[in-house]
Amino acid sequence: xxxxxxxxxxxxxxxxxxxxxxxxxxxxxxxxxxxxxxxxxxxxxxxxxxxxxxxxxxxxxxxxxxxxxxxxxxxxxxxxxxxxxxxxxxxxxxxxxxxxxxxxxxxxxxxxxxxxxxxxxxxxxxxxxxxxxxxxxxxxxxxxxxxxx
Amino acid sequence: xxxxxxxxxxxxxxxxxxxxxxxxxxxxxxxxxxxxxxxxxxxxxxxxxxxxxxxxxxxxxxxxxxxxxxxxxxxxxxxxxxxxxxxxxxxxxxxxxxxxxxxxxxxxxxxxxxxxxxxxxxxxxxxxxxxxxxxxxxxxxxxxxxxx
Numbered sequence: 001x002x003x004x005x006x007x008x009x010x011x012x013x014x015x016x017x018x019x020x021x022x023x024x025x026x027x028x029x030x031x032x033x034x035x036x037x038x039x040x041x042x043x044x045x046x047x048x049x050x051x052x053x054x055x056x057x058x059x060x061x062x063x064x065x066x067x068x069x070x071x072x073x074x075x076x077x078x079x080x081x082x083x084x085x086x087x088x089x090x091x092x093x094x095x096x097x098x099x100x101x102x103x104x105x106x107x108x109x110x111x112x113x114x115x116x117x118x119x120x121x122x123x124x125x126x127x128x129x130x131x132x133x134x135x136x137x138x139x140x141x142x143x144x145x146x147x148x149x
Numbered sequence: 150x151x152x153x154x155x156x157x158x159x160x161x162x163x164x165x166x167x168x169x170x171x172x173x174x175x176x177x178x179x180x181x182x183x184x185x186x187x188x189x190x191x192x193x194x195x196x197x198x199x200x201x202x203x204x205x206x207x208x209x210x211x212x213x214x215x216x217x218x219x220x221x222x223x224x225x226x227x228x229x230x231x232x233x234x235x236x237x238x239x240x241x242x243x244x245x246x247x248x249x250x251x252x253x254x255x256x257x258x259x260x261x262x263x264x265x266x267x268x269x270x271x272x273x274x275x276x277x278x279x280x281x282x283x284x285x286x287x288x289x290x291x292x293x294x295x296x297x
Contacts, residue, residue, distance in 0.1 A: 047242060054235035061228065061267045065274045067215070070282065071208035071289035078206050090203060097189060104182045111179065138198070145202035 038124050046103050049096040056093060087146030091139055098134045102127045174237055181230045188227045212280030212291040221275055228271040236264040 034040055066074040080086060106123045109116035116123060195214075197203055214220040239260050247253040281294035 050235070050238045051242065054239055057231055057235055058263060058267065061232070061271045064211070065270055067208060067211050067278055068274045071212075071285050074208045074211070075289065078208075081206065082203055087203065090197070094193060094197070097193070101182075101186045101189070104179075105186065108179050108182065138193075142197060142202055145197075145204050148204070 039120070042103050042106075042124060042127070045099060046107075049100040052096050053093075053100060082146070084146055087143065090146075091135075091142060094138055094142070095131075095135060098131050099127075102130050102134075178234060178237060181234045184226070185230055185234060188223065188230065191223070192227060208289055209291045212278075213293075215275060215278050216280045216291070216293075225272060225275050228275070229268060232264055232268055232271075236260050 063074075063077050066077055081090070106116075106120070106127050109123060110120050196206060215224070240257055243253060243256045243260070247256050280291050282290075287295050
């Protein structure tokens, strides 16, 4: 067998005449009005809150179905919703539902109403303000219920 | 002065008749979304805001609500609209991220199966529910159970 080695090709060295181009880390692509804009983040949050609410809904249908088993079984499971850690979870749940609902309404206004499309940035602020109002109305009252007695 | 715009060359599917399910899905998300805002905030207000909120939730509370046809239908509508809205959203997300055909199919199959099972289970529970089951301790039941 001829013991000729292969792959001895000498890599061509960069020639001084034609220096390799220097690459820098790509910046955010120019010409996009979407990436990094609050509109993108409301899309991301709509997805995350949507998935979270979906999984809660699966569990919530199952826990409510226990009313068909026995009063004791239902009370035992619903009792876990009343402990302080779950109480904070309920704050997160209502916050997620509130954001998903208000942002969904914003999407509808933008889709069906030219005024909404034109003023989508204003609508985003209105969503945030209404969301804060909702939580100010809900959270203190809920936490008093959770932490009292 | 006229501006000529090149013919778009991105591949796209041309629809030939039939029902445009994606369009109806899109419309469904918006129509059910508006209804769900009312249904869910009504549900949250009655269950978490009135009286002692989450602390008042027990079998007697649910029994009182689900023996009233108004709340039976409220909850049925909520169940169907919300679960289908959520399942369709999960389908959209699956199509966006699960690029492998088999994985895509398995995930969507799981979403469909969970949705069908829970719709049937939930509807049966709402309409076959007995607020005063025989042999249960009276202090766990709605007050109207011992009234007659």
